[in-house]
Amino acid sequence: EAQVTQNPRYLITVTGKKLTVTCSQNMNHEYMSWYRQDPGLGLRQIYYSMNVEVTDKGDVPEGYKVSRKEKRNFPLILESPSPNQTSLYFCASKGQGAFHEQFFGPGTRLTVL
Amino acid sequence: QKEVEQDPGPLSVPEGAIVSLNCTYSNSAFQYFMWYRQYSRKGPELLMYTYSSGNKEDGRFTAQVDKSSKYISLFIRDSQPSDSATYLCASKLQGYQKVTFGTGTKLQVIP
Secondary structure, three states, X not given: OOOXXXXXXXXXXXXXXXXXXXXXXXXXXXXXXXXXXXXXXXXXXXXXXXXXXXXXXXXXXXXXXXXXXXXXXXXXXXXXXXXXXXXXXXXEEEOOOOOOOOEEOOOEEEEEO | OOOEEEOOOXXXXXXXXXXXXXXXXXXXXXXXXXXXXXXXXXXXXXXXXEEOOEEEEEXXXXXXXXXXXXXXXXXXXXXXXXXXXXXXXXXXXXXXXXXEEOOOEEEEEEO
């Protein structure tokens, strides 16, 4: 089954404790993104990757890091989480080309205390 | 000003009603217009997309784009309780991968 998986699905942590949210896709997609979704603000892109070892900032990159060492994986790293990073996070992937459907993972609900 | 604006609702309609969901956008260079549906506790999934202006129909769903007024619409005919979800409009430039989303409209269809 073609899918994007994320782990963990739910996470409660404390300020300053480094964490990683994993994302993996099995569709051989080149393009992968991380979004955060907040009430009234919608989906905002954090980082994206056009291919292995190629990453770039989205609209709200502050406080986040990413890496793309393998095509299928695109982890999101919060080196020193703060309460304003409490949010619902989605990983997504799509093929390159004129138009390709973007597939989203199930989401990770993060709470930073 | 957000590039894609959407009324957050919530919108509550009786089963069988025709639903109209709308968005406006500011970037006249957008060429692809999408509607995503997001059920509670799930990721968004693509419902349908259109390229440039015009209408596109898929079963009970019709997407409409008016580039002259920068208006995006989604119509749902004979709405069902299973249509209850948040609907996100989105747009993108041709040749670019980035998708810009509206904030989403929460729809509830009451049996």
